[in-house]
Amino acid sequence: MKNIKLILSTFSVVIICFGMMLFVSCDKSKTKYNDSTLIRPCDNVICLNGGTCTNGICNCPQGYEGDKCGSRWSEKFVGNYIAADACYTGGTGYYNVSISGNSAYAYKINLMNAGVFCPNSNISADINPEKTTFNIPMQNTCGDLYLSGYGNMSGTFINIYLKSRDTVNHVSATCSIVLSKQ
DSSP states (O other): OHHHHHHHHHHHHHHHHHHHHHHHHOOTTTOOOOTTSSOOTTTTOOOOTTOEEETTEEEOOTTEESTTSOEEGGGGTOEEEEEEETTOOSTTSEEEEEEEEOSSOTTEEEEESOSSSSTTOEEEEEEOTTSSEEEEEEEEEETTEEEEEEEEEETTEEEEEEEEEETTTTEEEEEEEEEEEO
16 A cells, blocks of 8 residues: 555656646747647748748738748839830830839839930839839939829830929920830
């Protein structure tokens, strides 16, 4: 009978020690996990370009997209285009336009040589969150002209609508341009 009491006492001490070890090792203040489970959905998720993980999904900052925030919005616009300009009066009516990304902002693009208002100049545009349209905020790109407008992408074509304002003669003009990717 003494042996059984000794075994039960030893077993009880072992169970109590094991329980205390489990309790001490589970410090909730140091780990972040779903309170109802021990699942940690962001443990192995790496979000790029300043993205943050919530419930295993990367939330990307403005200008980035993709599973890990690795793609820039501007990437789908970048390239060389042939422009058909409704306002172009010389030659064939076609000329080359290039679109590049902005190195500092993933939601901005630069349009080089877009429009007859100020050829060979650079126009900056901000891509909208749905990533198929952009706004061209008013900017002084050439002498006394201020340009503004908007554009949208449809397949391999980009439609641009520009408005120029001449600050000296106080006149404005509008023009539409269709860009076809080369």
